[in-house]
Amino acid sequence: MATAIPTGAEKLVQCLEREGVDYIFGLSGGAAIPIFDALVDSRIKLILVRHEQGATHMADGFARATGRPGVALVTSGPGATNTVTGLLTALMDSSPLIVISGQTNTANLGKDAFQEADVTGITYAVVKHSYLVKDARDIPRVVREAFHLATTGRPGPVLIDVPKDVSSGPCDAPFVDDVDLPGYAVPGHADTASLEAAAALLHRAERPLLYVGHGAVIAGAGKAVTQLAEKLRAPIVNTLLGKGATDETHPLHLGMLGMHGTAYANKAVIHCDLIMAIGARWDDRVAGKLDEFCSGAKKIHVDIDPAEFNKVIRPDVSLVGDARLTIEDLLPLVEPNDTRAWVKQCETWRRQYPLKYPKRGGLRAQHVLDRLHVLTGGHAVIVSDVGQHQMWAAQFCKTASNRHWITSGGAGTMGFGWPAAIGAKLGRPESEVWAVVGDGGFQMTMAELATAAVNKVAARCLIINNNYLGMVRQWQELFYENRLSGVDLEGNPDFVKLVEAYGIKALRITRPGDVDRKLKEARAWKDGPVVVVAEVIKEDNVFPMIPAGAPVSHMIIEAPKHRLEKPVGST
Amino acid sequence: MAAPEPALRTRDDIHTISLFVNNKPGVLVRVALVFSRRGYNIESLVVSPTVDGDFSRMTITCSGDPATLEQIIKQLAKLIDVVQATDHTGGDAYETEIALVKLRASLHERTEILQVAENFGAKVTDYGQESLMLRVYGASEKLDAFIALLRPYGMRELIRSGKILMVRGIQAT
Numbered sequence: 001m002a003t004a005i006p007t008g009a010e011k012l013v014q015c016l017e018r019e020g021v022d023y024i025f026g027l028s029g030g031a032a033i034p035i036f037d038a039l040v041d042s043r044i045k046l047i048l049v050r051h052e053q054g055a056t057h058m059a060d061g062f063a064r065a066t067g068r069p070g071v072a073l074v075t076s077g078p079g080a081t082n083t084v085t086g087l088l089t090a091l092m093d094s095s096p097l098i099v100i101s102g103q104t105n106t107a108n109l110g111k112d113a114f115q116e117a118d119v120t121g122i123t124y125a126v127v128k129h130s131y132l133v134k135d136a137r138d139i140p141r142v143v144r145e146a147f148h149l150a151t152t153g154r155p156g157p158v159l160i161d162v163p164k165d166v167s168s169g170p171c172d173a174p175f176v177d178d179v180d181l182p183g184y185a186v187p188g189h190a191d192t193a194s195l196e197a198a199a200a201l202l203h204r205a206e207r208p209l210l211y212v213g214h215g216a217v218i219a220g221a222g223k224a225v226t227q228l229a230e231k232l233r234a235p236i237v238n239t240l241l242g243k244g245a246t247d248e249t250h251p252l253h254l255g256m257l258g259m260h261g262t263a264y265a266n267k268a269v270i271h272c273d274l275i276m277a278i279g280a281r282w283d284d285r286v287a288g289k290l291d292e293f294c295s296g297a298k299k300i301h302v303d304i305d306p307a308e309f310n311k312v313i314r315p316d317v318s319l320v321g322d323a324r325l326t327i328e329d330l331l332p333l334v335e336p337n338d339t340r341a342w343v344k345q346c347e348t349w350r351r352q353y354p355l356k357y358p359k360r361g362g363l364r365a366q367h368v369l370d371r372l373h374v375l376t377g378g379h380a381v382i383v384s385d386v387g388q389h390q391m392w393a394a395q396f397c398k399t400a401s402n403r404h405w406i407t408s409g410g411a412g413t414m415g416f417g418w419p420a421a422i423g424a425k426l427g428r429p430e431s432e433v434w435a436v437v438g439d440g441g442f443q444m445t446m447a448e449l450a451t452a453a454v455n456k457v458a459a460r461c462l463i464i465n466n467n468y469l470g471m472v473r474q475w476q477e478l479f480y481e482n483r484l485s486g487v488d489l490e491g492n493p494d495f496v497k498l499v500e501a502y503g504i505k506a507l508r509i510t511r512p513g514d515v516d517r518k519l520k521e522a523r524a525w526k527d528g529p530v531v532v533v534a535e536v537i538k539e540d541n542v543f544p545m546i547p548a549g550a551p552v553s554h555m556i557i558e559a560p561k562h563r564l565e566k567p568v569g570s571t
Numbered sequence: 572m573a574a575p576e577p578a579l580r581t582r583d584d585i586h587t588i589s590l591f592v593n594n595k596p597g598v599l600v601r602v603a604l605v606f607s608r609r610g611y612n613i614e615s616l617v618v619s620p621t622v623d624g625d626f627s628r629m630t631i632t633c634s635g636d637p638a639t640l641e642q643i644i645k646q647l648a649k650l651i652d653v654v655q656a657t658d659h660t661g662g663d664a665y666e667t668e669i670a671l672v673k674l675r676a677s678l679h680e681r682t683e684i685l686q687v688a689e690n691f692g693a694k695v696t697d698y699g700q701e702s703l704m705l706r707v708y709g710a711s712e713k714l715d716a717f718i719a720l721l722r723p724y725g726m727r728e729l730i731r732s733g734k735i736l737m738v739r740g741i742q743a744t
């Protein structure tokens with residue numbers, strides 16, 4: 001019997017198999033039925049989510065935990081529009097996410113057919129690239145290109161919109177191995193002249209500082225960056241997303257910089273005479289007031305995306321290339337200067353301004369996170385949501401190795417943490433994975449409790465419950481005369497009961513004395529997911545804090561005694 | 572005469588960008604979004620086929636601050652469908668544009684109008700009882716001057732093609 005010609009959907013799934021996809025996070029619907037049908041016979045495991053946004057964050061969490069692309073599959077219309085937040089989240093943080101959306105028949109495009117939406121049109125601004133496949137013969141090429149684009153250079157999300165007649169019709173096109181994209185080049189090594197110029201600046205610097213971002217995580221540049229820091233005797237700071245690129249417990253590491261970074265990291269930023277960005281982009285939460293940011297310091301910028309040069313800061317030397325390759329190439333060229341006084345000064349700041357929190361006055365998030373860090377030995381993969389708990393987790397959960405810290409940084413997407421942790425755990429089943437979420441963000445995607453329960457995904461979830469949208473409440477308290485508006489989450493459910501209703505193990509922490517015991521109990525739980533609800537004090541603030549748009553030197557290290565001016569920065 | 576006479580705009584702050592792009596649906600939207608996201612106004616935009624039918628040429632003129640423009644060109648170059656993005660401002664390129672002008676042109680004004688037209692090498696493309704259509708081409712500055720001179724004669728319609736440009740010599744645009 002001759003082999004039947006596969007359908008477009010079958011070919012699509014075969015292409016995904018060839019790309020090494022082993023999980024698809026999806027929610028079905030009319031226009032996507034042929035693709036879901038093809039998955040029945042595939043070795044790819046379908047994880048049925050409860051909301052499409054959850055699918056995108058799971059795929060994103062999978063991608064960030066493994067370094068391999070994550071795939072979400074949704075239907076047309078509202079199914080596809082529900083992925084927009086996930087696409088933005090992946091774009092802002094350069095995460096390789098592939099979203100495949102069903103679409104109405106090609107003959108119906110533009111005719112307001114049932115569940116039709118102009119999905120490529122809606123998503124142009126939130127993708128690295130996108131495709132509307134109007135001919136089934138294009139499927140193998142489009143899938144190959146999509147994976148190539150999502151994972152190379154500066155990674156990012158790619159959307160593939162597949163009309164139902166394309167997925168159900170025949171596809172006799174052969175598989176494609178090579179891509180032909182004349183408008184796309186992937187930088188590798190930086191040019192020699194720039195490397196030499198950078199080395200010369202580094203040699204002259206008396207107070208050098210390495211500022212490490214997500215690009216270093218993606219490139220796996222940690223080892224090379226650590227060698228560079230050791231050779232130069234230069235301290236390291238990292239961005240929120242750069243956590244784990246190099247070991248935050250390394251003696252030369254000063255932790256996170258920026259709005260809620262450590263005081264000693266920000267002191268180093270203020271006083272350095274050279275700052276070298278490695279896969280970081282001088283984000284407004286890092287730079288604050290631009291014309292005062294490191295104004296006297298030389299600036300070197302390593303980035304794989306040349307559009308980042310001069311976007312925010314004009315560097316003295318820009319190195320376009322892969323972060324790992326660039327630093328490896330730079331290493332033999334650099335000659336250290338005498339930085340002993342500088343390193344000593346940073347050590348003094350570290351002792352002078354340690355991260356701390358009050359030990360009295362009820363259960364505090366910082367205490368719970370500090371203990372989580374200690375009990376897991378810093379080896380867990382921490383996946384945070386967005387808000388106060390995120391900043392406390394970033395401060396107290398020191399990240400020792402690459403891809404052990406996952407968070408929505410650029411987009412600041414509430415609701416990211418829990419589904420991303422499910423994706424991360426599926427991608428890294430051998431790792432201990434903890435979602436750290438607030439009560440606000442958790443409620444945005446908590447429907448994925450069912451997904452975790454059904455698939456027995458042993459991700460752990462710590463809900464820091466203060467019954468507030470805490471970060472906004474903090475701003476209102478500090479900068480808006482404590483006129484609280486739209487932050488009180490009265491009506492929160494009893495999260496323990498809620499979680500138990502899904503058949504998931506739930507634990508509650510109400511007193512500081514419970515913390516270790518309950519966290520240990522959760523860590524010992526092996527049978528699927530477990531949720532720990534920490535009922536923390538309602539009003540607590542994240543410090544240090546640099547008000548938005550203010551210079552780094554305006555850092556508030558402890559709770560202020562007087563009222564503060566409204567910040568000039570937007571966020 | 573209704574419309575106030577606009578000041579002769581200096582062309583020093585106008586940039587001409589040339590894009591070599593994939594000839595595919597959606598490319599124009601992707602390009603336009605790079606401008607609109609930054610609140611940068613496009614003055615003119617010409618899309619046309621190239622020797623190779625797989626690609627198109629976009630010639631865009633726009634004005635605005637140079638730092639934003641630098642970022643725009645980088646973001647354009649970053650688009651997967653843009654093969655090449657070049658700012659030709661100040662470069663050695665032949666530039667031209669075409670304009671059609673329709674005037675009320677009462678009989679007693681026609682001699683003056685035709686004198687202006689002759690001086691600019693403009694051609695009369697429609698000669699009616701109550702209107703006159705002129706076609707002029709050349710550098711955008713020349714068209715600006717031509718239009719400014721004709722405005723007092725009751726301009727009914729004005730259409731400009733937008734600038735196109737080609738680098739001189741053997742070098743590709």
